[in-house]
Amino acid sequence: MANMCLYMAPGSCSTAANIILEEVEEVFEVAVIDIPAGQNRRPEYLAINPRGTIPSLRLRDGSVLTDLVTIAEWLGRNCRRGRYWPADPALQERARAIMHHVTGVVHGQGFARVFVPEAYGCDPQEAAQVIAEGRRIAAQALVEAAAMLDAEGYALGTFTVADPILFYVEFWADMTDVPLPPRLLDHYRFMLGRDAVYRVLREEGYDPGRLGKAA
Ligand SMILES: N[C@@H](CCC(=O)N[C@@H](CS)C(=O)NCC(=O)O)C(=O)O
Structure with missing residues (x-):
């Protein structure tokens, strides 16, 4: 089975999905979608997510989740034995x-x-x-x-x-x-x-050391 694939854009709401995937220690691929260039409205991407939004997450069985809350809950429930999804x-x-x-x-x-x-x-x-x-x-x-x-x-x-x-x-x-x-x-x-947050911010082109200073 193929790895999961996160369709994302650095600094967008897909950063949350990127962090969750790191936190649950999944092996996954990343496909960067250039929103200003309109890649999210091209037929190739609309075939993956007809709404043209990111993030989308292609699961190992080839099915795709296309909404951030759904992605978060799915990863929380199904990875690391549900460790990051509350039982209560x-x-x-x-x-x-x-x-x-x-x-x-x-x-x-x-x-x-x-x-x-x-x-x-x-x-x-x-x-x-x-x-x-x-x-x-x-x-x-x-x-x-x-x-x-x-x-x-x-x-x-x-x-x-x-x-x-x-x-x-x-x-x-x-x-x-x-x-x-x-x-x-x-x-x-x-x-x-958190290590995963630090890593993702660096990967997405930010300097975590400069963040969180505002009072
Ligand atoms: N409700 C969707 C919305 C996601 C969303 O608005 N993503 C923005 C990027 S942060 C996007 O794809 N914008 C491009 C567009 O809507 O054309 C979700 O939670 O996944």
């Missing part, structure tokens, strides 16, 4: 709630406006307004995310796949100067101390 159904619900809030609200409603204002149908003069609105939504959604976590340490006590999902929006907040509430800044710094 109440914690599973919290993990899903955090992950959906991150991808759907912090990213989908907030940072999407910051990074791709043109997708909001505005003319070029309105782009600054869309970006400002995105920053406001992301900041507020990050405050809401902070309230979903345990008081300290990892999101749900021990490390789970929900932590790299939180991490990618904390990383984006750091890169764009969107304020992180204290609980998320602590979580972000905690995550920056």
Whole structure:
């Protein structure tokens, strides 16, 4: 059977999937998709993921997962004997709630406006307004995310796949100067101390030593 393959772009939300694959110690290949060049809209990629989004994960049996939360839960459940997916159904619900809030609200409603204002149908003069609105939504959604976590340490006590999902929006907040509430800044710094996070950031072209400094 072939190795798993992660379709990704450095610095995008696929960073979370990249970290999870490292954390679960999977042997996997990477296919970099150049979004600005439109590779994600080419027929070859649409045959893999008809929505044209990344990440996608091709599993060893050839089937493909095309949504970050689905990828995270699948890897958490199926790798390393489910070590990074909580056994307790109440914690599973919290993990899903955090992950959906991150991808759907912090990213989908907030940072999407910051990074791709043109997708909001505005003319070029309105782009600054869309970006400002995105920053406001992301900041507020990050405050809401902070309230979903345990008081300290990892999101749900021990490390789970929900932590790299939180991490990618904390990383984006750091890169764009969107304020992180204290609980998320602590979580972000905690995550920056993990070997897999360090390795993935280096692979994706970032200097982890420069991150996590914002107060
Ligand atoms: N809900 C999807 C969204 C993923 C997503 O928006 N990915 C961005 C990169 S961070 C993307 O593929 N953008 C290109 C596009 O939508 O055309 C998921 O969680 O996997």
